[in-house]
Amino acid sequence: AQSVAQPEDQVNVAEGNPLTVKCTYSVSGNPYLFWYVQYPNRGLQFLLKYITGDNLVKGSYGFEAEFNKSQTSFHLKKPSALVSDSALYFCAVRDIRAAAGNKLTFGGGTRVLVKP
Amino acid sequence: NAGVTQTPKFRVLKTGQSMTLLCAQDMNHEYMYWYRQDPGMGLRLIHYSVGEGTTAKGEVPDGYNVSRLKKQNFLLGLESAAPSQTSVYFCASSRRQGYEQYFGPGTRLTVT
Secondary structure, three states: OOEEEOOOOEEEEEOOOOEEEOOEEEOOOOOOEEEEEEOOOOOEEEEEEEOOOOOEEEOHHHOEEEEEOOOOEEEEEEOOOOHHHOEEEEEEEEOOOHHHOOOEEEOOOEEEEEEO | OOOEEEEOOEEEEOOOOOEEEEEEEOOOOOEEEEEEEOOOOOEEEEEEEEEOOEEEEOOOOOOOEEEOOOOOEEEEEEOOOOHHHOEEEEEEEEOOOOOOOEEOOOEEEEEO
16 A cells, blocks of 8 residues: 655755755556645645656746655755745655545655745 | 635634534545544544434544535534543545645634
8 A cells, every 4th residue: 555754744944945845655666646735714725746767846826846856755845935935745655556536645744934 | 716615713612512614625535524623632533424314433533523515515523522522623525546645724623
């Protein structure tokens, strides 16, 4: 069975500094990986995904993620964080079984706090 | 294009009462999902559907039932609510070949 780990419950960063949110995964076969963001009292919003191709994936709101197969990681990054990036971030991996209906397994989430 | 909508937004139930949560999507997606989100536990899949008239169990299906009579709607039922079902419930949908899921705004349910 696949799994996702987000080792940090919270990440604090000053506005304008680089932001990194860590994610590691365990899956049989080639992984399909996703990042979502959740603002307070809202549903999850899709940020970006890695299916195949370039290891650096660009997504919404200036975010990008780097896929590293040897380290089984898919870290989310933003070169210059904004206060408005403060939110809860989830990493997820897709179940590769054909009959699985694109089911996702989510990590526990990382809260990002960007201070002015 | 409203995306994924959920009804109601909030609900308080007494133990033993029943209710149905409605999810609707206008994106013509084949797949739909119900999750619950609890503090410190991320999102857990309750049930999902790969097409009209079909449903399947997820990670935490006990105490819930679902139905998908129309492609655009996915209903989650609680027959006899328990305090352990106090949670925020999210519905999501995806295309068969798109992989990413699109989420509704959530329903906050409290069972007393």
